[in-house]
Amino acid sequence: NAGVTQTPKFRILKIGQSMTLQCAQDMNHNYMYWYRQDPGMGLKLIYYSVGAGITDKGEVPNGYNVSRSTTEDFPLRLELAAPSQTSVYFCASGMIARPYEQYFGPGTRLTVT
Amino acid sequence: EDKVVQSPLSLVVHEGDTVTLNCSYEVTNFRSLLWYKQEKKAPTFLFMLTSSGIEKKSGRLSSILDKKELFSILNITATQTGDSAIYLCAVETLNYGGSQGNLIFGKGTKLSVKP
Numbered sequence: 001n002a003g004v005t006q007t008p009k010f011r012i013l014k015i016g017q018s019m020t021l022q023c024a025q026d027m028n029h030n031y032m033y034w035y036r037q038d039p040g041m042g043l044k045l046i047y048y049s050v051g052a053g054i055t056d057k058g059e060v061p062n063g064y065n066v067s068r069s070t071t072e073d074f075p076l077r078l079e080l081a082a083p084s085q086t087s088v089y090f091c092a093s094g095m096i097a098r099p100y101e102q103y104f105g106p107g108t109r110l111t112v113t
Numbered sequence: 114e115d116k117v118v119q120s121p122l123s124l125v126v127h128e129g130d131t132v133t134l135n136c137s138y139e140v141t142n143f144r145s146l147l148w149y150k151q152e153k154k155a156p157t158f159l160f161m162l163t164s165s166g167i168e169k170k171s172g173r174l175s176s177i178l179d180k181k182e183l184f185s186i187l188n189i190t191a192t193q194t195g196d197s198a199i200y201l202c203a204v205e206t207l208n209y210g211g212s213q214g215n216l217i218f219g220k221g222t223k224l225s226v227k228p
Contacts, residue, residue: 004155035218042117042201042218043156058215090155100145100205100216104155 001026004105006091012111013081021076021108023091031094032074033058033102034066036087043090049074081112115140119202119219127227130192134222136202137184146178146185147216149201156201159187192226199223 007022025032030051035043045058049068063085065077074093078085088109092102117138126132138146145163149156160169162178162185169176173192178185189196203216 033216040122040220042203042220043216044218045215048215059217098161100147100161101158102156102216104157106154 003027004091004093004103006089006105006108008108009106010109012113013078015081015083015112017081018077018079019081021078021089021091021110023074023076023105024072025074025091025093025103025105026072027093027095027103028071029093029103030071030096031099031102032068033092033094034064034074034076035090035092036060036085037090037107038087046076046089078110083112086110086112115204115206115217117202117204117217117219119200119222121222122220123223123225125225125227126192128193130226131188131190132192132224134187134189134200134202134224135184136186136219138202138204138217138219139183140204140206140217142207143180144205144207147203147205148176148185148187149203151199151201151221152197159200189224192224194226194228197224197226 004025033048034046037043044060047066049055088107091105094102120135148159160176165180173190176187199221201221202219
């Protein structure tokens, strides 16, 4: 199993550009999450999904969108990138039985200039 | 507002020392408290605690929860250089639509273990 994979690993965006962060898991987990981690801060939940076709907002959803058309994939879309979105983005997944035991991807380091 | 506070924010010790990391929380709809270890990249799961007073142990790491005083501690005995990492405390809540598994993270404690 590859676990949770994320692409790209690094990206530099100009203000106003858009991009999609990819996340995929091969563990057949129903739950998937997107977090951002700013320097010296804990992870903050952006969006989550409890299954294909079901998504919902977390603590900091503004400026982002998600979709979940399959169990495996959970892409995060940034529209009109802003410097405040400079962060490390982590995708995670979890089982229905143990959703708290989240498996994290390696992260995407995004810089918006 | 829900919050999770960890202390200290950073800690430097020598190999063989014992360390105690603290996590206090104020959240509505508490479900469980988690500890994660974050080395160079992604956090990895250590413990989940739901009941007060029951110690969870894994090798040299142990953790306990006090639901009355709203805190948890993570102990690491006989520390090794490989224990150097950021230790994240998170609280699982039933907020954000009542779904399970939604975590609120603290800022983490950066532990550095010197040889």
